[in-house]
Amino acid sequence: MNPTWGIVAVALVAVATLAIGVFGLRISRTTSDFYVASRSVTPALNGSAISGEYLSAASFLGIAGLVLTYGADMLWYPIGWTSGYLLLLVFVAAPLRRSGAYTIPDFAQVRLQSQAVRRVSTALVIGVGWLYLLPQFQGAGLTLQTVLDAPRWVGTLLVALIVTANVVLGGMRSITFVQAFQYWLKLTALLVPLMFLLLAWSRDGRPEAQAPADWWAPLGGAASPQTIYSTYAVIAATFLGTMGLPHVVVRFYTNPDGHAARRTTLIVLVLISAFYLLPTFYGVLGRVYAGDLVGSGRADTVALELPSRVIGGSAGELLTALITAGAFAAFLSTSSGVTMALAGVVGQGLSDHGPWRGRLSSIAALRIAAAVCVAVPLVLAFRAEVIPVANSVVFAFALAASTFCPLLVLGIWWRGLTAPGAIAGLVGGGACAATGPIVTLAFDVDGWWGTLMGQPAVWSVPVGFALMIGVSLLTRSRIPANVTRTMVRLHTPERVQVDRRF
Template sequence: MNPTAGLLAVLLVAISTALLGIVGVRAARTTSDFYVASRTVSPWWNASAISGEYLSAASFLGVAGLILAYGADMLWFGVGYTAGYLLLLVLVAAPLRRSGAYTLPDFAELRLESQVLRKVASAGVVTIGWLYLLPQLHAAGITLRTITGTPAWVGPVAVAAVVLVSVLAGGMRAITFVQAFQYWLKVTAIAIPAIVLVLVWRADGSPEITSEGPATFTETTTVEVAAPVELEVAEPLLVHAEGTLDGDAVSGEVTLPAGGVQVGTGTELTFAEDAPVPHAQGLRAVDGPGWTYPMSSGTPYALYTTYSLIIALFLGTMGLPHVLVRFYTNPDGRAARRTTVTVLAMLGVFYLFPTIYGGLGRLYAPELLLTGRTEAVVLLLPSAMLGAGSTAGQVLTVLVTAGAFAAFLSTASGLTVSVAGVLSQDVLNRRISSPVTAFRVGTVLALLVPTLLALGGLDLAIADVVGLAFAVAASTFCPLLLLGIWWRRLTDAGAMAGLVVGGGAATAAVGATIMLGSSTGLPGALLAQPAAWTVPLAFITMVVVSLLTPGRRPRGLWRTMVRLHTPEDVPLDRGPWDPERRFRR
């Protein structure tokens, strides 16, 4: 692809985002505008904005890459990302909106009347927000490097800069316009090329995507290795190589021995038609039947991994701070429910398309298994199927590039607002008198930490890291919300213990997996997918400690429970807790 065209696509998305942020400046006049858009966002606009920020790098790039590598087992990502909203609709959306809170720590303080619990919840929001922001920025580096050839640091810095401008401009009201626009851009950017590529596949005779053996090259293919990679070769394989293998210069036909082979930067490897595709180290080789049928790849503890992933995705959605804050922007609880139903439809449509890219990538771009860059399949597949020099291929690549960059911007914007809101209220409020100024300083801090981490060069699998963020959310705020809304015997001590135990266990597992990589055996499965044991641990801890501390139930318990479960058109006394008090300065 022409790097100039790719850079132009990125610039157009960035400029449109900034312009919409400027429009938000005119609409954002009060503190309430910055935090919750003055609670005036209609269900349609809010659903578009929620879908826009929810469809992150993991959705746009990561899911397709996982399906390309591992097949049917990875379909749970799209299902789980969507189905989580069903539980959110049934159990949380309307009561949470009735609470009148601005943030999750606000809800914790309202329900359990504890400043200490509020601080613990604030730490949880910041942890989840940073953990979720990191893969967005990392994916931006992958995209710009793939399309334009820029250094890896350019993507994270560019996304951080654009998000900073749009959020500082008008807060929640500004990014509502931005994210609603970006949802429709992302759907268009992923759907139109997918439809065209399916038509090309049909015109090509609808070749079978899978076979009885491992993935193979369908034609003679030359692969240039852009970064050092260690290949896992199942059997000795004859190739033509120009470059370095295991540190030695080579030129001509060589046989790759079975086992690990180190390939240097800039090396070109030419594979014959029907040659098996060596996999990059860390990518588990999956043969045809194992790729096609769920839990048939022979992976140890596949059943546990699948169920743990389902728990994380289904329950983690209701614990994501950048999702929950959106329900505070609806006018009332009925609008919150209507918003959630619309979101389900919008997400269901979107997640049809990453599966197409993953399946076709297995057939037309198997070399991505060799380089380890499976997450780039959405970006590279149009050129692979239509020809790198064809006008149609370049146009479609520009379109998916624009959609991918919009995915990073929209999700990063929502996460930044959530983290900035917590930092401004619970960290900066005593140091900065103006709440709007505190919010803007919090925005800078919210972006600074994950940007520095993204620039640190961590090798991250986008969808895997987002899945781990879901596990932390499911182990912290999901129990707090469900028990806080539906169980009157929850106490501040129980909630705090559950947040610390469940969140601490999930965060430790996440940290070990990210820093040390996935290990083998049962310990590796438990750390890589911790939700199956950390979520029950959090629930049990909250219940047991609450039952042991009945004297710590809040004084205003019944007033709060009535407030959560009474229709909003019934006038109620707010009582001593009023979330608006923080902004009357």
């Protein structure tokens, strides 16, 4: 395939992203601008921005690759990733915004009055963020290698440099505009080629997908205990992990108030539901026209390869270039959001709580933190073996579901949570969620043991909740003295005047 159009598409997305970032720099002046866009982002803009950062490489390329390879069971991933916002809407969005915090560690400190909880939360934010950045960088390298025949490191390095530049230039204000633009680009990049692919499929006489019978059936055609467990593990990780993702949570701090946070969540539900209809079609059409990608290690490229295989010619190349632009935007938008979340947490640690306290401005600390936080997953992306993007992202969801989900739900809705309880749950739930996949990858464990370790959310999430509740009950004397004031603040709408006696 002629790579010219692909190069043009990537270049245009890169230039547009940097141009929007420079525009953000012109209106970013204060610390609040850089960290939370001065808490002035409207629900419509914020909904587009959240959707833009949330629809990552796992959504844009990974879902189509999983459906191509494994069939109907993989639809639980987009269902779970969408439904997680319903739980976020009900339990977290508005109270979290009312907390007035910048980050999850900020919320933990406000709620529990503990520097130790803050430090543990910071470490986990970094862990979840790196797990999320690694597949974005690897996916960018794979995409440019497939479309442009470029070395894999080119795409990886290009995304890392553009993301770092955008965060350093304008912080949250810049990436809000960037991510909103990139959502609509990604939607267009999948929708327009799909229309032409479906027309070609109809013209060809509507050939059926060449797949085994169990590819079409839920639970692999047989409801065995292991397949049922795996399905519920995906549900638990994706449903509960969304509310604990640092780059998702931090965006709700940019809304003006709790009511706006709820409206934002409703808009996100509509936008990502519309988007997730599209990758499924690419996976099914891949079974018709690109079945050779199954088992080749290139299933994630099915959306990129279909236009040239089905349509061909200059039209196929143009459509492939459009999909390439969308894929590149997916890497940039998600990486920008995760980097911003990490930079906000680490930057606050540098300027307010570390040995450089008082020596660095908050904005300078954020800029330094952004560069540092990108460097580690960038190096890992060069050295680590490439794994399917959707699978690797689920590891991050399981970790967030086992740690930050209990912290946020109990911190918002149960006044009895204590700092020792929070630390026990964060450490215990995080250890369970992280150890399982590591054991599976390191020792190639099979059977029930491998299933339990490889998909730990079913048991690691209850461990996190149980430890937080149990240890908190044993340390009731450590309940913060100002817990009543904090709970009133979290649950009272902004338009209601709070009695100052609280």
